[in-house]
Amino acid sequence: MTGLDRQLVTALKDVHAQEQHVQAVLSEALTSVADEPELCRPLGHFAERAHFYNRAIEERLHAHGASPSIVKDAGTLFASVAEAAFGPGHRSGAAKYLRDAYSAVHLQIAAGELLRRLAERAGDPDTARVAAGMCADGHEIAEQLSGNWDLALEVALRGHGFGRPRRHGSDP
Template sequence: MTTIDRQVVGYLKDAHALQQHVQAALSEMLTTAANEPEMCGPLGHYAERSRSHTRAIEERLRAHGAGPSIVRDAGMLFAAVAEGGLGRSRRDPVGKHMRDAYVAVHLQIAAGEMLRRVAERAGDLETVRAAAAMCDDAQLMSRALSDRWDLAVDMSLRQHGVTDVPPPPNAS
């Protein structure tokens, strides 16, 4: 295996571990937003797409004669579970889960961009396609989350019993 192929495999392993984290963050957000169809719809669709990306990454790892990094995956899952457990005890789980989902999606974009660019240089077009699809979906999810910040604030306020709040200043 060449040095650049090892780099591709390393970025594939990183992307796989991050996918595990993203899936856990999405699960927490879906649980928190279970009664909000406007939030659950895009999150549910993205969770499906994220599972598809995980399978594609696993296929690319196999094509390179490698597998996911148990250590990286375990670390990401541990972090996600710890965050989720803390989320249940937080005073504002909706706001924190929204923030965490937004950050996770942007980490996914960064990991996908690095993977795509290294795979391009290695001439691995299948990995380029898998990474580009992951980035495209993460960009769409980033916009969907950005469009729902006010909804997250409303959900958070309702969670704390605040019901008499005026709409956001820019709402028409």
């Protein structure tokens, strides 16, 4: 295995651990906004695609005679569990979860861009295709998520006991 191949395997393990974290965060987010279909749809789509890419990355690791890093996966899952345990939780976290999902999808895009380029240099077109797909899906999902900022804020404010905010100039 060349040095470039080792770098590719390390990158695949990193992306796998990242996808594990994304899946855990999205699971908590979906539970928290389960009764808000407009928020569940894009988050659910993101969770479905993250699961797909997690499996595809595992396949690429196996193709290189490697497997996911138990240490990296455990670390990211621990971070996700700790965040869920100490985070705001439930409906008050809707805006936070949308923010985190939006950030996560952009991390996925960045990881995919770097992985694609590394795979191309290492002569691995199959991994490059998986990475390119991650990027394309990521851009689509980011657009879907960004259409829900107002709803996420409204749900979060309701979770804190505030009704729909009044418009500027309305009666108190």
